[in-house]
Amino acid sequence: xxxxxxxxxxxxxxxxxxxxxxxxxLNAVVDWPVFVPILAKGLKKEKRSNAGRPVSFEPLxxxxxxxxxxxxNLADGQTEFQIRDRFTFLRFLGLxxxxxxxxxxxxxxxxESVKVRGLHDELFQTFTAFLETQGFEAKRGTVIDAxxxxxxxQRNTRSENAxxxxxxxxxxxxxxxxxKAQKDIEARWTQKNGKNHxxxxxxxxxxxxxxxxxxxxxxxxxxxDSQRFEPLLDRRNSDPAVYADSAYRSEExxxxxxxxxxxxxxxxxxxxGQTLTRRxxxxxxxxxxxxxxxxxVFGHQVKAMRQTLVRGIxxxxxxTRIVLTNLAxxxxxxxxxxxxxx
Numbered sequence: 001x002x003x004x005x006x007x008x009x010x011x012x013x014x015x016x017x018x019x020x021x022x023x024x025x026l027n028a029v030v031d032w033p034v035f036v037p038i039l040a041k042g043l044k045k046e047k048r049s050n051a052g053r054p055v056s057f058e059p060l061x062x063x064x065x066x067x068x069x070x071x072x073n074l075a076d077g078q079t080e081f082q083i084r085d086r087f088t089f090l091r092f093l094g095l096x097x098x099x100x101x102x103x104x105x106x107x108x109x110x111x112e113s114v115k116v117r118g119l120h121d122e123l124f125q126t127f128t129a130f131l132e133t134q135g136f137e138a139k140r141g142t143v144i145d146a147x148x149x150x151x152x153x154q155r156n157t158r159s160e161n162a163x164x165x166x167x168x169x170x171x172x173x174x175x176x177x178x179x180k181a182q183k184d185i186e187a188r189w190t191q192k193n194g195k196n197h198x199x200x201x202x203x204x205x206x207x208x209x210x211x212x213x214x215x216x217x218x219x220x221x222x223x224x225d226s227q228r229f230e231p232l233l234d235r236r237n238s239d240p241a242v243y244a245d246s247a248y249r250s251e252e253x254x255x256x257x258x259x260x261x262x263x264x265x266x267x268x269x270x271x272x273g274q275t276l277t278r279r280x281x282x283x284x285x286x287x288x289x290x291x292x293x294x295x296x297v298f299g300h301q302v303k304a305m306r307q308t309l310v311r312g313i314x315x316x317x318x319x320t321r322i323v324l325t326n327l328a329x330x331x332x333x334x335x336x337x338x339x340x341x342x
Contacts, residue, residue, distance in 0.1 A: 012087060023068075023092040025335045034130050035123055036060055042119040057102050062110040063123070064093055065102060070321070070328035073306040076104035115316055120323040124216075127327055131212060131334065138207035138214050141241035141265065142234045143294040144248065146225045147301070149322060150309050151187050151199040186315040188222035197221055200315065202322050205232035206294050208243070212333055213297065213326045218319040229253055233262060241265045243291045265290070301329055 017024065039059035068089060069079045083089045083101050090096060102110075114120055131137075160170045164185045173180040189198050203217040203225065214236070217228045225247045233242065240262045246269035257264045265287050268280040276284070301307045307325055312318045 016088060021088050021091075022332075022335065023088050025338075026331055027092055029335050029338045030127075030331055031130055032060060032064070034126055035063060038119060038122045038126060039063055042117045042122070043113055056100070057106065057110075059110075061093055062102060062107070063114075065107055066111060066114070066324055067328050067331065068092065069107070070324045071305055071332065073308075073310070073325075075311060076107045079107055080104045111320060115320040120320045120327075124323055124327045124330075127330060128212075128214065131330070134334075136210050136212060136334070136337070138212070138234055138237040139210070139239060140208035140237075141239040141243060141263075141290070142205050142214070142232075142237050143208060143243040143291055144203075144205045144229065144232045145244065145291075145294040145298070146201045146203040146228070147298045148190065148192060148197045148221050149200045149202050149307065149318070150197055151184065151318065152309070152311060153198050154184055154187070156183075182313065184313045186220060187318075188220040190221040199310070200318050200322070201225075201228075202326070203228040203232060204294070204297065204326065205234050206297055207234070207237055208239070208241075208290055208293060210333070210337065211293055211297055212330050216323065216326050218315065218322050220315070226250060226253060230256060233257075233260065235260075239263075243287055245291065267291070297329065300332070301325060304332070305329065 036059075043059050065079065065083070068074070068083070069076075072082070074082060080101060080103050083093065083095075087097075090099070095101070114123075156164070160173075163170045169180070169183075169185055173183055187199050189196055191197070199221050201219050201221050201223060203219065204213050205215040206213055214234050215232045217231055219228060229244070229248055242257060242262045243265040244267065246267040249266050249269045253266065254264055257266075267284050267287055268276055270276050305325065305328065310318060310321050310325075312321055
């Protein structure tokens with residue numbers, strides 16, 4: 001067999017650059033060292049002795065692995081395989097075909113560490129601060145919306161589902177730890193447009209000008225959008241206007257916006273026995289053109305990032321994955337905007 005050399009690899013990367021490698025663009029616009037202090041502090045372990053195997057992989061490398069995983073919605077095993085298989089993945093991580101590659105268990109353990117220490121939120125906030133230093137402050141108002149994130153359906157009996165809805169765990173599961181570990185008692189069913197969905201919700205707030213996700217929250221799928229309205233209000237936006245669909249419209253929400261000095265651009269809704277006036281219909285149409293920008297964000301996550309089904313058990317794990325997905329989206333968005341600003 002012919003053995004590839006250094007120049008063969010260089011030529012291969014040059015050809016990939018000609019074809020357009022989105023990961024190279026991502027590497028160029030993200031200041032990765034800004035994440036190092038959080039990763040180093042949050043993942044620091046107390047060293048009990050000099051014995052044992054040293055840490056295998058740098059935290060920043062593993063963090064970039066999680067970003068890759070989020071960009072393409074890969075399971076842990078697939079993530080390991082794709083890193084070994086793809087030259088673009090290797091270059092993104094700063095590895096070579098001869099480098100040691102983190103296996104799926106290492107990837108799972110690292111993500112668990114991020115989850116347990118709550119680092120996903122700190123990492124997201126750090127990148128938001130980085131965006132502001134690059135001139136991408138939140139401007140022209142805030143758009144708020146939510147998307148259902150489906151997870152693998154649980155095959156439970158009716159009595160088991162009834163117990164779960166009451167906030168308890170079936171007694172039989174307590175006796176079988178292996179079964180218990182595979183059961184999600186926090187995901188919920190909900191209905192949208194006549195279809196049933198099972199999982200969680202990704203609540204986000206974006207700024208109108210740049211379409212970056214500025215705030216987020218994760219809940220079970222049956223939580224109404226309006227219940228997570230207040231935490232998503234962005235005081236840092238230069239424009240106090242808040243756009244949202246009619247699901248967020250209520251007298252309580254309007255009072256909240258007025259009290260906190262935001263300008264309501266929430267869609268009008270028709271109540272029982274009432275219809276919208278012509279002026280309200282015109283306002284809704286005008287607001288729809290702006291509110292549609294949040295659909296572009298969700299569309300990118302679903303189509304480009306393949307976030308149609310997220311694998312994980314429990315709110316904490318799903319939250320970690322969704323926050324990392326929101327962060328990965330912001331990184332991709334920055335790579336899109338950078339050439340336009342150059």
